[in-house]
Amino acid sequence: MLLLWSRAYFRIRCPGGRSATLKCFSTSSQRRAPKSIAMEDFTCDLIRNFSIIAHIDHGKSTLADRLLELTGTIKKKEIGKNEQVLDKLKVERERGITVKAQTASMIHTFGGKPHVLNLIDTPGHVDFAWEVSRSLAACQGALLLVDASQGVQAQTISVFHIAQERGLKIIPVLNKIDLPAAQPERIAAQMQSTFGTDPDDIICISAKTGKGVEEVLQAIIDRIPPPNGMTTAPLKAFLFDSLYDRYRGVISLVAVQDGILKKGDRIASCHTNKKYEVQEVGIMHPEEIPTNGLYPGQVGYVACNMKESSEAHIGDTLHRVGAAVDPMPGFKPAQAMVYAGIFPVDTSDFPKLEESIKRLALTDRSVTVQRESSTALGQGCRLGFLGTLHMDVFRQRLEDEHDANIIVTAPTVPYKLVYKNKDVYISNPTEFPDAIDVSSKVLEVQEPVVKASIIVPEDYFGDMMDLCFTHRAEDLEHRYLDAGTGTSARIMLNCVIPLSEIVTDFFDQLKSRSSGFASFDYEEAGYKASDLSKMVFLLNGKPVDALALIVHRSHEDSIGKEWVKKLVKVIPRQMFEVPIQAAVGKKIIARETLKAYRADVTAGLYGGHVERKMKVLERQKEGKARMKRMGSVNLPQEAFFDLMSSKK
Numbered sequence: 001m002l003l004l005w006s007r008a009y010f011r012i013r014c015p016g017g018r019s020a021t022l023k024c025f026s027t028s029s030q031r032r033a034p035k036s037i038a039m040e041d042f043t044c045d046l047i048r049n050f051s052i053i054a055h056i057d058h059g060k061s062t063l064a065d066r067l068l069e070l071t072g073t074i075k076k077k078e079i080g081k082n083e084q085v086l087d088k089l090k091v092e093r094e095r096g097i098t099v100k101a102q103t104a105s106m107i108h109t110f111g112g113k114p115h116v117l118n119l120i121d122t123p124g125h126v127d128f129a130w131e132v133s134r135s136l137a138a139c140q141g142a143l144l145l146v147d148a149s150q151g152v153q154a155q156t157i158s159v160f161h162i163a164q165e166r167g168l169k170i171i172p173v174l175n176k177i178d179l180p181a182a183q184p185e186r187i188a189a190q191m192q193s194t195f196g197t198d199p200d201d202i203i204c205i206s207a208k209t210g211k212g213v214e215e216v217l218q219a220i221i222d223r224i225p226p227p228n229g230m231t232t233a234p235l236k237a238f239l240f241d242s243l244y245d246r247y248r249g250v251i252s253l254v255a256v257q258d259g260i261l262k263k264g265d266r267i268a269s270c271h272t273n274k275k276y277e278v279q280e281v282g283i284m285h286p287e288e289i290p291t292n293g294l295y296p297g298q299v300g301y302v303a304c305n306m307k308e309s310s311e312a313h314i315g316d317t318l319h320r321v322g323a324a325v326d327p328m329p330g331f332k333p334a335q336a337m338v339y340a341g342i343f344p345v346d347t348s349d350f351p352k353l354e355e356s357i358k359r360l361a362l363t364d365r366s367v368t369v370q371r372e373s374s375t376a377l378g379q380g381c382r383l384g385f386l387g388t389l390h391m392d393v394f395r396q397r398l399e400d401e402h403d404a405n406i407i408v409t410a411p412t413v414p415y416k417l418v419y420k421n422k423d424v425y426i427s428n429p430t431e432f433p434d435a436i437d438v439s440s441k442v443l444e445v446q447e448p449v450v451k452a453s454i455i456v457p458e459d460y461f462g463d464m465m466d467l468c469f470t471h472r473a474e475d476l477e478h479r480y481l482d483a484g485t486g487t488s489a490r491i492m493l494n495c496v497i498p499l500s501e502i503v504t505d506f507f508d509q510l511k512s513r514s515s516g517f518a519s520f521d522y523e524e525a526g527y528k529a530s531d532l533s534k535m536v537f538l539l540n541g542k543p544v545d546a547l548a549l550i551v552h553r554s555h556e557d558s559i560g561k562e563w564v565k566k567l568v569k570v571i572p573r574q575m576f577e578v579p580i581q582a583a584v585g586k587k588i589i590a591r592e593t594l595k596a597y598r599a600d601v602t603a604g605l606y607g608g609h610v611e612r613k614m615k616v617l618e619r620q621k622e623g624k625a626r627m628k629r630m631g632s633v634n635l636p637q638e639a640f641f642d643l644m645s646s647k648k
């Protein structure tokens, strides 16, 4: 039985002039939050678990909002113009991107029967592909959303393949048909040639105006298979996400496969074998609403006094204590692709910064944290991220949500040093040997590479080839995606490229050199031997550890020159001349000289005592030479900050 629900009837115009009457559940949560929802009436045939997958900005969050409105889960006026309900983080709203996948359960009536539709939102940016595969693990179907003006993009292809590999029912949806530049027929043909989609299966919508969205709701019911599970079988719940609540600890999001999960149950994790007592279960509606239980096929949250976020292992199976089950297949854990050091601008702020990083990491399971100390920057943390956007988002969240004042060092990828009997992975340039020779005993240095795909209009193909070559791409191949000429014909370019090349300026250059028309996606492709070395920067002959970089031989000159130029701009002048050098091993690659700050020691000398003036100047010179011999150059935190932010 449903408690505290009221029905409302909406008359909706469908595309093509049809109209339909839908019974929508307008929850009394709009007036007052329901205390509890009984879930046992929602048997598997009344449940659909789905996700929306698309290239970045093709309108997933906007469509999610329309679905939530149409099912009465949220009120229309609750949404600001560009504020998406599922994009809860400030950084998501500011940047208009989804970073953290959210789950929302909607209750809607079809054919006179209330159904539960569980929407598991997915982020669009390539950095967050892991979140996409995690979300899809809890679904039976996916809406494949394509922008009707932009067409199929690189990530449309990759998310399509992830969904297909998982055996999900895919519903093709063309969005933004309200745009003057929309070309639904052409893009439908593109989807047919790329994915084998039957054009008759495609639903054309405008998530912005709501046109066609009702048809999407109907298709979710008609085309996506319901989950299957048995109430009488032992409890098996798949843990696919977790949240952190300051008061209740870790809250796990689960998809119940078999059995019933209820308050007071004693449950255990297949992964850690730890046991817990269930304190509360419920659904995300879209805020947490407690329910009397979670039944087979249902998706919801469980609070069971987990203290550490590491206890909620993504991909884990939860079962009842004493009724062990075979764990469900999990999936590949998130792997850090980019590492950077994070240090406080004021070194005494480290304890506060470390606490903030730990708290933020509780809400972002894909970040890895380790302590690090640097002679130049003091105590800090070395963090691993899924990509540079992920890194940037984490930095912004630290600043926004924790008021942190930080320095982020240059990003680096994990390199592999091959020794005779072991492989060592390093994520910090300071750990890299000064020279790769007999003394270091390193047989080979390898770097991570990715399989990249770029989709670009034919007119920009030459520029893209050039971009790939300058970033050390190999195995280039291309094929035409659709017929036409100039900007209407599009080419898909595939290549293997070192990950370190794409964590720097690759993405910005891709966008600027293709006037924003190129889309890009990549997947890991293992490690490859590479000619790499450590570059250090010397100030007055002394190396600054936090500035060390790992560079490819072919980029040594350009990177060395670029960095010493930057350094000479940000370091404050000293009383003596400071050589700033970039060195690889014993070889100096580039040099700039920071001029001395010249105090006017002769200011107090009046008249024409030239010899006296010369003598004073001579003494100043000697003093400076002495200072230079003894003196180390302080690179203030502010200079570091300027240096690191000047790269963006």
Ligand SMILES: Nc1nc2c(ncn2[C@@H]2O[C@H](COP(=O)(O)OP(=O)(O)OP(=O)(O)O)[C@@H](O)[C@H]2O)c(=O)[nH]1
Residues within 6 Å of the ligand: 054, 055, 056, 057, 058, 059, 060, 061, 062, 063, 084, 096, 097, 098, 099, 122, 123, 124, 125, 175, 176, 177, 178, 179, 205, 206, 207, 208, 209
């Ligand atoms: N004209 C028009 N604009 C739309 C439509 N749907 C979405 N948009 C706009 O497209 C932009 C991106 O929409 P989002 O819903 O944030 O896209 P997203 O796919 O969720 O983006 P990520 O979360 O970053 O992956 C926003 O400015 C929306 O207002 C539509 O049907 N028509």
